[in-house]
Amino acid sequence: MRKVRTLGLLGTGVIGGGWAARALHFGIDVLAADLKPEMEDWIRGAVANAEAALARLTLAPLPPKGKLSFTTDLHAMARQADFIQENIPEQLELKQRVLADVSRYAPPDVVIASSTSGLMPSDLQQGMVAPERFLVAHPFNPVYLLPLVELVGGRQTAAAALHAAARFFTYIGMHPLRVRREVPGHLTDRLQEALWREILHMVNEDVATTGELDDSIVYGPGLRWAGMGTNLIYHLAGGETGMRHMLRQFGPALKWPWTKLEAPELTEELIDKMVAGTQAQAAGRSIRELERLRDDYLVAIQQVLREYNIGAGATLRSLEERLYEESAAAARERIRSAAGPETAARAGEPLRLLETSVRPEWVDYNGHMTDSRYLQVFGDATDALFRYAGVDEAYRRSGRALYTVETHVSHKAEARALEPLYVTTRVLEVGDQHVRLAHALHRRRDDALVAGAEQVYVHVSTPTGKAAPMDAAVRARLAQLEVS
Numbered sequence: 001m002r003k004v005r006t007l008g009l010l011g012t013g014v015i016g017g018g019w020a021a022r023a024l025h026f027g028i029d030v031l032a033a034d035l036k037p038e039m040e041d042w043i044r045g046a047v048a049n050a051e052a053a054l055a056r057l058t059l060a061p062l063p064p065k066g067k068l069s070f071t072t073d074l075h076a077m078a079r080q081a082d083f084i085q086e087n088i089p090e091q092l093e094l095k096q097r098v099l100a101d102v103s104r105y106a107p108p109d110v111v112i113a114s115s116t117s118g119l120m121p122s123d124l125q126q127g128m129v130a131p132e133r134f135l136v137a138h139p140f141n142p143v144y145l146l147p148l149v150e151l152v153g154g155r156q157t158a159a160a161a162l163h164a165a166a167r168f169f170t171y172i173g174m175h176p177l178r179v180r181r182e183v184p185g186h187l188t189d190r191l192q193e194a195l196w197r198e199i200l201h202m203v204n205e206d207v208a209t210t211g212e213l214d215d216s217i218v219y220g221p222g223l224r225w226a227g228m229g230t231n232l233i234y235h236l237a238g239g240e241t242g243m244r245h246m247l248r249q250f251g252p253a254l255k256w257p258w259t260k261l262e263a264p265e266l267t268e269e270l271i272d273k274m275v276a277g278t279q280a281q282a283a284g285r286s287i288r289e290l291e292r293l294r295d296d297y298l299v300a301i302q303q304v305l306r307e308y309n310i311g312a313g314a315t316l317r318s319l320e321e322r323l324y325e326e327s328a329a330a331a332r333e334r335i336r337s338a339a340g341p342e343t344a345a346r347a348g349e350p351l352r353l354l355e356t357s358v359r360p361e362w363v364d365y366n367g368h369m370t371d372s373r374y375l376q377v378f379g380d381a382t383d384a385l386f387r388y389a390g391v392d393e394a395y396r397r398s399g400r401a402l403y404t405v406e407t408h409v410s411h412k413a414e415a416r417a418l419e420p421l422y423v424t425t426r427v428l429e430v431g432d433q434h435v436r437l438a439h440a441l442h443r444r445r446d447d448a449l450v451a452g453a454e455q456v457y458v459h460v461s462t463p464t465g466k467a468a469p470m471d472a473a474v475r476a477r478l479a480q481l482e483v484s
């Protein structure tokens, strides 16, 4: 299976738009195809709308954004894409026909995945050319913020296709969940459907309003679910003996009529109640307004969960680790050539360590990059340098780290939103327990100096929190770059 540089989208509605925003953000080009030409405006709008929240998800250095193109020629898309994600309406025959058609134009090493919420991959892949490269990859709305994607293979799906898809989705910051066996509705929608059926029953029988039922989740189980699922939560509910005790204590309730699960008849009266209930909950707010609110708290929750390395926060953490590592890898090559023996005379020359640009949300009320972001970009350049010297995640886990103890920043010119920038760094001094660096932040378009910074870092033993000598190899690598 090939490396994915261009993601082809088949159908560019709500889900296609979400895939586009996520892929572009993490540096993948997107070729979006839809039968309706007016969907071009829609998908561009959807991507722009997603950007506000997506840009705040992680501050790690990102690759340059991908490029978005649009076509109504599905065959042209199939010929050019390295990976195709289908997101057309949930109708078996339509999907079968379109997938079979597109599979005739996509080279056989191009994975084709369907976003279907509940159709079975074996049914979808029937008429395709090279059906072994087909699988279901079921995402969740908003695709650009929720990391979960369920991967389901059909009878003819090759393990290599599932593997390649998992690798690609991880690359764009997702958590691929391999579903062992195809079942209608996959895993998540079966669970959601059970809750949904009970909701419809309770509204139908006037037991509760839509708002009260939402409160029954939001103020309780919903808070738990972001970090732990029902099974682990119930294990905790059993006290010291966990799940065994829990099943003994609450087991009898399974025989009581707590749930119905059979869906009620969708009468006009029930539909009216559901609509009136949710309209009351929306309290005059538009869908766009509510989406922004949802996106903002989804970003905030993932950042909190990152601290605890749990659920979506663990996915975010490993994504960031890779982004820092990739940015450092590019810098490493440049440092190596500057530190080589034949160029020893160049030691002390500024090393170009970081390429970045001013993200729109970094800008203050004067329209310029705000103060705290200077520290962040200098910090990212330092990170690249220290990783080169061997101070990486493993080094930090071994109880050693470099802490900032002093920073002086001087501002020389302005940097506005989206301005491309780069940072150069010189190693001014290396001791047993400290490093002194000088950074310079430049505008890429005219190389003008935007700001300079001098920073001192102390090497510490993290368990004691006290200064301690750094690893000899780390020190030697930094010393090679020291200004003579």
Ligand SMILES: NC(=O)c1ccc[n+]([C@@H]2O[C@H](COP(=O)([O-])OP(=O)(O)OC[C@H]3O[C@@H](n4cnc5c(N)ncnc54)[C@H](O)[C@@H]3O)[C@@H](O)[C@H]2O)c1
Binding pocket: 010, 011, 012, 013, 014, 015, 016, 033, 034, 035, 036, 039, 074, 086, 087, 088, 089, 090, 091, 098, 115, 116, 117, 118, 138, 139, 140, 141
């Ligand atoms: N909306 C959700 O929350 C959600 C979540 C996960 C998965 N899904 C699944 O994603 C798929 C798409 O759902 P959606 O909500 O984005 O639907 P949507 O109606 O918003 O978008 C469907 C798009 O497909 C286009 N289309 C229709 N026929 C086409 C064809 N023959 N060729 C190319 N384009 C065509 C339409 O013009 C439209 O733009 C469905 O299978 C759905 O089950 C939806």
